[in-house]
Amino acid sequence: MVLDTLIPSAASLAGDPAVIARAEALRPTIEAASNDIEKSRRLPPALLDKLHEARLFRLLLPRSSNGIETDPITFFHVIETIARGDASTAWCVSQGGGCAMSAAYLDLQVAHEIFGNDPRAVLAWGPGPRVKAIECEGGYKVTGVWAFASGGRHATWLGAHCPIYKADGSPRIGPDGRQVERTMLVPAAEVAWTDIWDTVGLRGTASDQYALNDHFVRADHSITREFEKECREPGPLYRMSAMTCYEVGFAGVALGIARASLDAFIDVARNKVPRGAKSPLRDNAVVQSNAAQAEVNIRAARAFLLQALADIWHTIAQPGGKLTVDQRITIRMASTHAIHKAREAVDFTYNAAGATAIFGSHPLERRFRDVHTVTQQLQGRLSHFETVGAWMLGADADLTFV
Secondary structure (H helix, E strand, O other): OOOOOOOOOHHHHHOOHHHHHHHHHHHHHHHHOHHHHHHHOOOOHHHHHHHHHOOHHHOOOOHHHOOOOOOHHHHHHHHHHHHHHOHHHHHHHHHHHHHHHHHHHOOHHHHHHHHHOOOOOOEEEEOOOOOEEEEEOOEEEEEEEEEEEOOHHHOOEEEEEEEEEOOOOOEOEOOOOOEOEEEEEEEHHHOEEEOOOOOOOOHHHOOEEEEEEEEEEEHHHEEOOOHHHHOOOOOHHHHOOHHHHHHHHHHHHHHHHHHHHHHHHHHHHHHOOOOOOOOOHHHOHHHHHHHHHHHHHHHHHHHHHHHHHHHHHHHHOOOOOOOOHHHHHHHHHHHHHHHHHHHHHHHHHHHHHHHHHHOOOOHHHHHHHHHHHHOOOHHHOOHHHHHHHHHHHOOOOOOOOO
């Protein structure tokens, strides 16, 4: 694995300031809504209105479908900014952004139907282990149960990832010898919901379970998630996969949580005199040293991710540019590293704050739970480092989640 030697400029790391400013303007509103989000396990309607007004669910949607079609660096900054206010809101916007890239693989008329003609369009989806789509005239009959649909409760459309079967029930096998899989796009009103999202953190994502039973889906309302096969859009954003954008976005969630946690801890350390102590936490040498290391670690992880992104984006944006496996490995490595350095920083703030941080009314308590929920998700798996290491060393590497 060889990294390009381009050293990005400050401008290339900064993203689009006008788009990022929309998120920054909403951050106080998002933070003020965080308790309501936590209790209701939903994004409040008033907050959703503001997110749609700012078009923040359309960051990665093609311009041809009335989207912003921004770059991944700007996307990272927006998600990180929102996460400083509330992690669940940032997670939903990140998930919605990655799902919106589906418009690039749809016929333009269908993309308009789903996204372009509805300024409040949101697509959400999740995995389903026992699902199937059977070929029929004009499309597919779809049956199954899917879960972890982050943002699904405020989505207008849902995706159902399915292995494909022929009408006779036999698997549809592709040229590579594997069973063909496609994602079916279904109006949210047509699924049956089950509330399963009683979790430690990220409670406001409402990542519930939904089901379909022998439900007809038109063929042109299905996509392949192998982004190079059916991509219609020529822009460089769609030469990146949705997977890499999820990695970038969810790393932004984790780093935003860490930034907010360190900021909150500084206030605690300056003002709290621990029981039995004579001076504030800020005067403790161990706290000082650990605070500095936590700050360095999240800044370094963030800088590595942004520099790698800027380098890769510069290459992809050139005529004929294409995302390589080396670049995918770099994004996976940098994003997973950032997530875990963020978790370490939050752990420090929570532990050092002592009993102050155990109360639900304190921001460190929720952020501790949120970041530990981030690390339990697909993007936070430590096994990703095994994939990176195997690739570096020339061993067999499973690239499924790269």
